Amino acid sequence: MTRSDLLALTPDTLASLANRGLVKRADKDVAAGSGPEVTVGADGTVRGTFPDGTETALPPGRGLDAADCTCPAAGLCRHRIALVLAYQRGAPDEAAPTADEPSADWSPGEFDDDALAAALGRTALTAAHRTRARGYSARVHRPTAEDPAPRVELPSCTVRFPVPHELGYALTDAATALRGEVITLAVWAFRAADAEQRTEVTVGGRAASGRTAPTAAADEALRAAVALADELLLDGVRQAGPVFTGSLRRAERALAATSLHWPAGAVADLREQLDAYTARATRHTPERLALLLAELHARHRAADHDPAGVLGTAEAATTPLRRVRLVALGCRIGGSVRDRTAETYFAHADAGIALVLRTRWDLAEDRSPTGHDLATRRLLGSPLHALATANVVSEHTTRAADRTVVLSRGRIAATSITPVGSAWTELPESLLVRDTAAHLRARGERPPRLIRPRVEADAVRVIMVDAVDEIGYDPAAQRLEAVLRDPAGNGVHVHAEYNPLCPGGLDALAAALNDDTVRAVSGTLGRARGRTVLDPLAVLTAEGVTVPDLAPGAGGATLGTAARPSADPITAALEAALTTLADAAHQGLRHLTPATRTALAESAARLRRTGLESAARLLDDLARTLHDQGAPAAAPRWVTAQIHLATGLELHREDG
Template sequence: MTVRADLLALTPQTLASLANRGLVKRAEKDLTAGSGPEVTVTDDGTVRGRFPDGTDTALPPGLGLDASECACGATSVCRHRIGLVLAYQRIATDAAQDDSRAATDAPRTAVDTPGSTTTPFTDWSPAEFDDDALTAVLGRAALLAARRTKERGYLARLHRPTPDDPEPRVELPTCTVRFPVPHELGYALTDASTALRGEVVTLAVWAFRAADGQATEVSVGGRAATTERADAALRTALALADDLLLDGVQQAGPVFAGSLVRAQESLTAASLHWPAWAVAELREQIDAYAARGTRYEAERFALLLAELHARHRAAGQDPVGVLGTKEAPETPLRRVRLVALGCRIGGTAGDRTAETYFAHAEAGLALVLRKRWDLTEDRSPTGHDLAARRMLGSPLRDLATANVVSEHTARAADRTVTISRGRIAATSVTPLGSAWRDLPGSLLVRDTAAHLRAAGARPPRLIRPRVEAESVRVVEVAAVESIGYDPATQRLEAVVRDTAGNDVLVGAEYNPLCPGGLDALAAALDEPEVYGVSGMLGRAHGRIVLNPLAVLTSKGVTVPDLAPGAGDTALGTAPPRLSDPITTALTSALTALAQAAHQGLRHLNPPARTHLTDSATALRRTGLHTAARLVDALGTTLRRDGATAAAAAWVDAQIHLAVSLELHAEGESNWPPSPHSW
């Protein structure tokens, strides 16, 4: 019998991705009950099956299940196609076992179970598929659509096969493509909608080609420089940022806010999504200051001004990655299953926001669903009050601890997701159960140190893609070492050990919108069996840190931001933290630069100028001579040449100090290059 390696490589999980779990379970049940097909294999390798109901199904080589033949009339993968694959696997397994026993004259053992196949690891790359193969399997229209996207340019992150994770996959800006069957294009999987499948699979193959077996993140296609329209839009945004820097946020009235809106629209029309979103956030900061809202932060305002300049400086090296992918900003997805990872509550005096985080296991990444409520009443709801509000037909407390299966989902380039219930598209919300334990290694982290080392070679945040939930992971916990509360900083800190033996500092600050949050977190971590903690994973001051979203214990999932309570539980005291002089000097200097941007370089008062001078002195005493020189240059230029000339010096200092603090916090030994090299 001809051996079809592609059919043997299809695991139940892959079959469920090609169809759904219900069809796979039904096909397995039919096969066990003796209602499977009669299987024959022709000389050309086509696997044919006749089912008891008279349905004939054929699986030709070189084609995926959706392109195979079935007399039932289904246009997508049906139970007959799934059943024929399972029946063929069982027959092939029995034949292999019979051959093995005949060769060794060994008796049948308990491990010789029909239907179980073991596929050896194959180190391969989808780059082997040429355009002729793509056209034959995906169609000419798919290649034409992909070429239009390639002309605009796109960013891709590659994951090559390993024995622990044998499926090559590509993260495109708004979807993920996987290749579960070695050397077979027809079985490629994507979470994009069916109409976009051929285009995104082609883009994924081209990304592997562009990587040339080396890079893990590549920019494919696009022009070497921005177009005239895009360059004009970016320069307009930079001019507005410079006006803000010179005059300060206090001088930005409604007319200036309108100019920012038009600049954002121009950047979006030119497909420069990252600068466009930075301008949008800059406008939000100005609006928050005008409304005396708590969302305004002088340090954040200063970073946004520097980000626009940093992206402009670095655009020549990587226009696609630095200025934002030129893909469509949003992609509709086919039927997806999302696993909730918890929720974060925020807000101001006039609104509340809930950010619910989900793991998209098939794509191997985290997504975030946002909801905002305007407060029209005098009362100020807490996170526990919001937990009863309904989203997608379920209370927020249930959604934040659920499995969500939806047929009407769209994913944006920044990994935010929108889910619509609709009348036709179904969305189901079911309890989480043990779904965290089944997450792939890209989301469920057992060795935090190794994970962070692998993620370390990234550009600075100022020029990275503006991706939400980038660092959200679940850390598998082996033990909780200590739990303590620092009343001075209103911060709960716990040390947990992952299964590889690394210590992870789980730290959360008191949120007045969620008064019972720290109490709930401490109680969950104090449970006898803690299985995992979800949150933002990173490094700070040389330590592995996790800002928690939820905790999974033997009693279930605890989401601190949605927990009840008044925050009056007595907590043990945390040991004092040692001060870090480098962090202190950098933070103080960044505060001085933010104060200068807030007031405007044309309107700096004497205390702000003194703060800059003192910051430079502190940097020099700490050994940060380049940072001190850049801050001194700002003060000198202000005194000698005036505010307009000093704007570039402020940008140089802000970029250098921001990146220095980021690298120092992550424990890097190399300091940032000169900002002029960007």
Template sequence: MTGPMTAAGTGAAVRPDLLALTPETLAALANRGLVKRATKELDAGTVPVLTTDPDTTVRARFEDGTTSALPPGTGLDEGDCSCAAPGVCRHLIALVLAHQRSAGSDPDGDPAAFTDWSPGSTDDAALTDAVGTRPVASARRTLDRGYAALVHRPSPDRPEPRVELPTCTVRFPVPGEIAHALTDAAAALRGEVVALAVWAFRAADATDTDERSVPVQVGGRAAAPSTALPVLDTALGLAGELLAEGVAHVGPVHGGALARAGAALTARSMHWPAGAIAELADQLTAYADRTAQYRPESVAALLTEVHARRRAAAHPGVLGTREAGDTPLRRVRLVSLGCRVHGTGQSLTSEVYFAHPGAGTVLVLRKAWTAAEGKELSAHRLATRRVLGTTLASLAGGSLVSESVRRTPSRALTVARGRLGTTTITPVGAAWTELPEPLLVRDLTALAEGWNNRPTRLIRPRVEAEAVHVVELSEVESVGYDPAEQRLEAVVRDAAGSRALVASEYRPECPGALDALADALEGGATHISGSLHRSGGGVRIDPLGVLTPAGTVVPDLAAGDGSTALAAVVRRSSDPLTAALEEAISAMSAVPHSGLRHLNVPARARIDEAASALSRTGLARAATLLRAFTEALDDGALPAGEALAARSRAWLDAQLHLLVSSELRASGKASGTPGDPGAATGGSDRRVGDGP
């Protein structure tokens, strides 16, 4: 702890930790209403009498006889007050504000000088004093199992050190003091997660990197426990059987086996391969139901991901977080960023995305809807359905304040049943403009540069809404519709002037989405929310919502039948490298659809043609791997079992190379610039209603 100072003109010691508590930090520790009330009372002259003990404990006596005290090295929640209010009360807030005023501090004045410090410098004795013996003991059990974390060191533009744990975020707003740490975890878990965050910083400090954001694996063993790997191998065996037989030939029993394997992986905290296995099971169901949600490319990518995670199992964070399934959060304020709806007329799923400003993350609230017999659903009809005591439309365009939410390692959001009374919804207003970075993006180029050192998505944590942000716009250059792809495209510029491509495909379950999106973009859009991805060396935005002077627009929930005429965009010439990779990925996806045992001649011929195209464009390694796969198909010298294993390995090697190459291509490792549809032409096209 930083030593005490002396207030000018007095003999009283000044507590630097209390001077560093800004109104925003106090509001996060308690709530904004208490801070406003305490400030109002001080301004009205109701000022407590302050005294300071030799050990720098600050005491306050109020006119009504209430007494409060804040010892050094403790947070507000550990302060003493004679009032009956639980937790951090207005008297403790008033004590801090009065102490700041007596020291001549102006929390609303110039920001304090930047301090580059690490919470990891706190030793375990001081940590125990700050959070308590029992929380530290509980945290040690997690440390023994091992856990993953993302450590963000302080920087001048974001001076608070913070740690993203699997199910919560911990921030350290006061330099040199961990007692005032902030977390979105529930109060009962605060001490434990603060200890985990301190140890995560300690692990980051032991690395030889000076990067501001450092992923670490703390405690435990880097490799997956030997007792858990057989469970993963069981799932891998099911994936291999699916590759051999093909989606078109396995029955519903296989889908049930995949679901059970996914549950077993989840029980051992292998959340990321469990997620891939669960999506595979969903794809089998979609194929059996003959719905548009089935995509052979998705099946191929998921099978590849499961194998990739098994190959990289020894690396930290590849299999999961080794944490509990979910964590209750304290009273939080979440800002809706919009809604995505997908499914069929008989079954739809809504996903509302919420920014958590205090944690700097985005959470997802998902709900499935089923149509009544003889009726069909649409996204617009869902807009009036009730969720958390309000309509889906209000939730998708509002701010949520709740004491009843829980967060999973993948950042999915759940609300405790029977506690809706502790959840309120208010209009989102201008909350998007007040979001902190990187939730609010003003420079897409700088954001994309921060993605450069990420591992491939095949082994990254399966974090929901990982790429969802709000982008501040300076200009909408063009808006148009591509009838061949049934896609709305717009070229926009962020606040720094960088270009991005907004692209949204027509989906029959949301017939009015493209019309609403076009109107919002052309109606003076100032911000757009959505999932951000690299494409052709630039950034592509899959939009969720648009902020205009008239308010927030959520396209998926908009009314309309998609019949409005939109200006057409000029078709862009295809990049030969990207086109060759995409065709090869599509050709290879026919293998898990039909199965290695049932691959037909046309599918084989298409793979041969894709290999030739790769060779012509200079992608020699990819072409060689595709040809190695086709040669393995022709090899009849091996016994049947060995031949199938060799073909599976050859397919996987080619798939891994293709998917990673495509990802690198999109990131701009090769030449390329952001897509530019150009100015919309004067022609018009209408969307057809039979889906993409």
């Protein structure tokens, strides 16, 4: 009897099940002749007897962690790994699976609940049923020739199935105590995706229980948050004092307590906008505040359609992860006169996603550090510039539903942070992009941003670079622009805004892109004006990784001038109308100036001249209601106009 499951275990899969050091040691033992004497029973059980007397057995239908071994080691030991390697070496060549075998094309949805209970236990199945009753969202990735292991992105962890038709070898970055539950949820997600022929699904919740709305407590919390948004819209930012900010904080806690994480995030951002306005910080903008007000209403309006996807219903606030290996992709510096923030981006290769580590420093009144000054601040025992260009191995990581992570300071040894080296080029295809056009097509249709899950770094990727066609600087927009070519020949437009906190950033970026040895660029990948665009985080050359936000310099280098893009009347009309709506929200509908009322009429006329008749009617309706019925009656019309125009601009920018 041939054990195809053991033959399918690659060194990378074994390293994910245990760790790379254990696999190397076991391989060394087998190569040196210290491996086991292997026998295979009639029932398929593979047994090994080691020179030191240790006996190990690998029964079929069970993973390595459930195998039997007489050694005293806790958890997955080197003897089990060595037995797998010895069995593979002794197997005939024709028994080894090939990439062309049909077994690579399979779905974990084939497992029924009895198989799940037998492999993972009734306790795990019961816990998963509780989560499904509340509803959860998932993104399914079916096997491909490049990545034959199907996987599921759950809200706070990822599950992979590297061995076809076997549950025992399923891999997850969730902590051991949660393993059975999340594997069950992943199997159910595949079932739903197979039935609906989709990649993004919502499982349970409304569909399973017949509910048409969130629970009473969740509905009350959401209505309270929307009422606060209306109050701010009517009275404006100037009237929002500490009492109102405290109300927002309580609303945020109530939303989080009922697992409405996406509205809770919007309320938190709204509160930060008010704090930034009070502190006169540059991160406050009327446009951002207007979008957050519209987002709360949009999520409330769409809640009955897809509670889990729109509200984050039943998504775990945080999930502890087991030992993970992260590859740094760069860093973004922000802040105000009172603080500085660093967002360090990591690729979680085993999960095939990007994560974010946020750090904040309060500043003394006489200090104003640049990104380069912060580069020497120590995080997890290493300078920030080293962490932002490193491979990090953490044994104590917590991941939130929005893909932010917390790494425990005391549990990472100094030797666990090493230079990136070639790790970027070894990332899976979900993170490493060689054909940007195909990658963006495969991403498929997504909901509008206002009701999309609030997932950080969802579009962060590493783009392989075949050539750099042009580099220039737009002084009016204070933006560096470049055109890259990926290996498939697609043009990628790099847009990097000047950051006053990082004065040497654009110079460092231009120098790295001008380097003849540039190999890859990390950043946020998307579409704008019908073109593929990248907001860069870091650049990989033969000299290593350059992180522009942490680079030295005062920004004095001479850069060539970039060609200005041609004017787009539709974008200009939509942006002007949204600016007017944002000004109205900033002032408060009860306190609009005559100039803003006039701007509403002018914006409607401009939209109509551009051919956007529906958008123009919404602004006309808003202006008429303000005049005839007053601000309270006009608030819903402001919301409808803001949602319509913001979504229209988003779609137009993507489609060009």
